[in-house]
Amino acid sequence: MNAPALAEVMADADLIHDREALEDAIETMADAMRDEYAGDERPPLFVTIMHGGMPFAAQLAFALGERGLDVEFDYLHATRYRGGTSGSRLAWLHRPATPMRGRRVILVDDILDEGHTLKAVGRWCEDEGAADVRIAVLATKVHDRCVDGVCADWSGVDVPDRYVFGYGMDYNEQGRNLPAIYALGE
Numbered sequence: 001m002n003a004p005a006l007a008e009v010m011a012d013a014d015l016i017h018d019r020e021a022l023e024d025a026i027e028t029m030a031d032a033m034r035d036e037y038a039g040d041e042r043p044p045l046f047v048t049i050m051h052g053g054m055p056f057a058a059q060l061a062f063a064l065g066e067r068g069l070d071v072e073f074d075y076l077h078a079t080r081y082r083g084g085t086s087g088s089r090l091a092w093l094h095r096p097a098t099p100m101r102g103r104r105v106i107l108v109d110d111i112l113d114e115g116h117t118l119k120a121v122g123r124w125c126e127d128e129g130a131a132d133v134r135i136a137v138l139a140t141k142v143h144d145r146c147v148d149g150v151c152a153d154w155s156g157v158d159v160p161d162r163y164v165f166g167y168g169m170d171y172n173e174q175g176r177n178l179p180a181i182y183a184l185g186e
């Protein structure tokens with residue numbers, strides 16, 4: 001069965017965080033991140049997790065640049081939702097090309113939900129020899145199902161325990177470019 005069209009879903013959805021709130025949260029996060037890396041000789045490796053992390057990563061990168069912190073870009077694509085609304089096995093579609101050995105890595109993603117994605121990706125970076133792996137997410141979903149030992153070093157906003165979309169996050173591959181976060185109607 002085809003998924004409902006975005007317009008149909010939007011009619012029932014709840015606005016959770018508007019654009020202004022998200023932009024403010026990203027600015028606040030950038031202040032803390034700049035302080036963490038300001039004294040380093042080498043820029044951190046700023047790894048965007050595609051697809052969902054892309055809009056947030058772009059905005060965060062500009063906010064860091066504005067504060068005088070340079071970052072080196074790379075990206076990876078690992079997905080466990082594959083356009084659906086419940087997770088399954090993690091599939092790697094692209095791994096970063098930059099050698100990780102000795103690097104301070106920032107993993108940049110849209111959402112920390114159950115934590116399986118960031119746990120597996122973080123472990124891979126460590127296995128590749130990263131000196132330090134930190135996590136920056138736009139949103140953290142509030143529930144008690146997160147895997148042990150995974151939490152964000154920087155998180156912009158909390159979201160309720162519902163399926164959310166917008167600001168990078170999809171509803172059946174739709175709605176990623178909505179400039180706010182919505183939750184599916186209950």
Ligand SMILES: O=P(O)(O)OC[C@H]1O[C@H](OP(=O)(O)OP(=O)(O)O)[C@H](O)[C@@H]1O
Pocket residue numbers: 049050051052053078079080081082083087109110111112113114115116117118170
């Ligand atoms: O904490 P978890 O329960 O593991 O879920 C979080 C992950 O799920 C989403 O990715 P998705 O698999 O939907 O891929 P996408 O970014 O391409 O949409 C999101 O971008 C995170 O990477």
Ligand SMILES: Nc1nc2[nH]cnc2c(=O)[nH]1
Pocket residue numbers: 081111113114162163164165169170171
């Ligand atoms: N779009 C979207 N992706 C997710 N990945 C894990 N949780 C979510 C969610 O609530 N929405």
